[in-house]
Amino acid sequence: MTDLYEHQARGLFQEYGILVPRAEVTDSPKGAREIARRLGGRVVVKAQVKTGGRGKAGGVKLAADPAAAELTARQILGMDIKGHTVRTVMLAQPVDIESEFYISCVLDRAAGRFIAIASAEGGMEIEEVATSRPEAVARIPVDPAQGVTSAKATEIAEAAGLPPQTVDVLVRLWQVLTREDAVLVEVNPLVRTARGQILALDGKVTLDDNARFRQARWGEQDAEHGDPLEAAAAAKGLNYVKLDGAVGVIGNGAGLVMSTLDVVAGCGARPANFLDIGGGASAQIMADGLSVILADPDVKSVFVNVFGGITACDAVADGIVQALDAVQLTKPLVVRLDGNNAVRGRAILDDRAHPLVQQATTMDGAARRAAQLAHAG
Numbered sequence: 001m002t003d004l005y006e007h008q009a010r011g012l013f014q015e016y017g018i019l020v021p022r023a024e025v026t027d028s029p030k031g032a033r034e035i036a037r038r039l040g041g042r043v044v045v046k047a048q049v050k051t052g053g054r055g056k057a058g059g060v061k062l063a064a065d066p067a068a069a070e071l072t073a074r075q076i077l078g079m080d081i082k083g084h085t086v087r088t089v090m091l092a093q094p095v096d097i098e099s100e101f102y103i104s105c106v107l108d109r110a111a112g113r114f115i116a117i118a119s120a121e122g123g124m125e126i127e128e129v130a131t132s133r134p135e136a137v138a139r140i141p142v143d144p145a146q147g148v149t150s151a152k153a154t155e156i157a158e159a160a161g162l163p164p165q166t167v168d169v170l171v172r173l174w175q176v177l178t179r180e181d182a183v184l185v186e187v188n189p190l191v192r193t194a195r196g197q198i199l200a201l202d203g204k205v206t207l208d209d210n211a212r213f214r215q216a217r218w219g220e221q222d223a224e225h226g227d228p229l230e231a232a233a234a235a236k237g238l239n240y241v242k243l244d245g246a247v248g249v250i251g252n253g254a255g256l257v258m259s260t261l262d263v264v265a266g267c268g269a270r271p272a273n274f275l276d277i278g279g280g281a282s283a284q285i286m287a288d289g290l291s292v293i294l295a296d297p298d299v300k301s302v303f304v305n306v307f308g309g310i311t312a313c314d315a316v317a318d319g320i321v322q323a324l325d326a327v328q329l330t331k332p333l334v335v336r337l338d339g340n341n342a343v344r345g346r347a348i349l350d351d352r353a354h355p356l357v358q359q360a361t362t363m364d365g366a367a368r369r370a371a372q373l374a375h376a377g
């Protein structure tokens with residue numbers, strides 16, 4: 001899943017005909033001053049971070065003129081909001097808010113459909129409203145085959161007590177969701193201005209990464225989102241997920257790797273990652289996998305757990321030996337080879353006699369050893 005920044009979400013809203021205030025993005029206080037001048041002086045300065053609650057955290061502020069916009073941008077840039085550092089701010093033309101509404105549409109996996117959620121009491125207190133007065137928040141299931149038609153949108157708006165002009169916005173929001181392959185679209189607040197216009201003042205869009213192959217324009221998102229190690233692994237075609245422990249794990253086959261994580265946890269250590277090198281487990285893949293894991297500063301030991309099947313253990317051991325020549329091993333490696341040709345595989349590693357490599361014959365024994373080494377390191 002990939003969350004978009006507010007300014008990206010509003011870009012989409014605009015494309016689909018949902019009205020948004022005029023706005024521009026910058027990463028510098030000077031830039032903020034210039035943008036404020038272009039937008040007419042008075043602006044709302046908004047932190048661009050992929051988390052909600054910016055308003056409450058001081059990341060959304062009104063500035064009266066370009067000089068104030070510069071000062072406010074200087075305050076907000078670099079700010080930490082729930083662990084996200086603010087790198088850019090968006091400056092938007094302020095609007096006279098008459099009422100704030102909440103609307104969203106989200107995938108309900110368990111039910112195999114979407115749910116439209118709407119409330120006439122949107123704004124920063126929506127979570128509070130949802131818990132203290134759930135009746136003020138309408139939840140209407142949406143059949144994906146039908147979608148949000150005008151009739152459905154009318155049903156949603158009426159259930160939530162939203163004005164009729166929001167019906168069109170609800171239909172367009174559904175178009176954003178389906179055409180962009182999103183699993184969530186949310187506007188909070190959607191506002192009615194003093195002049196009766198309906199505007200989206202904030203936006204959240206979560207894209208389904210499984211649809212990335214047909215959503216070419218989001219390709220560049222890869223570089224800036226997620227863990228750098230995951231990005232490096234993805235670039236090498238590895239099936240890698242960063243976790244928060246100290247024992248690096250490499251295995252062949254997703255099921256084996258999953259159970260390896262459990263066994264490591266059972267030994268009182270925490271796995272540092274999931275890495276499935278698949279059935280082939282060539283020297284190149286082993287070297288790539290090792291280099292990603294060794295680059296993780298949290299890793300104190302590495303556990304290679306291979307069950308030889310179609311690719312026999314001696315081939316895997318050859319791969320490990322070649323990887324040891326290609327990658328400078330800096331942390332202890334515990335290898336457990338079992339299955340097809342395990343004895344020959346172990347002999348190959350014994351011959352290589354690398355000082356940081358040790359072998360274990362059972363998965364439990366290897367996990368215990370790797371956990372000990374992680375604690376010691």
Ligand code: GDP
Nearest residue numbers: 044052053054055060094095123124188189202
């Ligand atoms: P969030 O706290 O991360 O959800 O950030 P929002 O973009 O929703 O902004 C928080 C609050 O700031 C909104 O609920 C509005 O009340 C207020 N706000 C945001 N933009 C404007 C604006 O252009 N004009 C005015 N008057 N208020 C705004």
Ligand code: MN
Nearest residue numbers: 188189202203
């Ligand atoms: Mn908001």
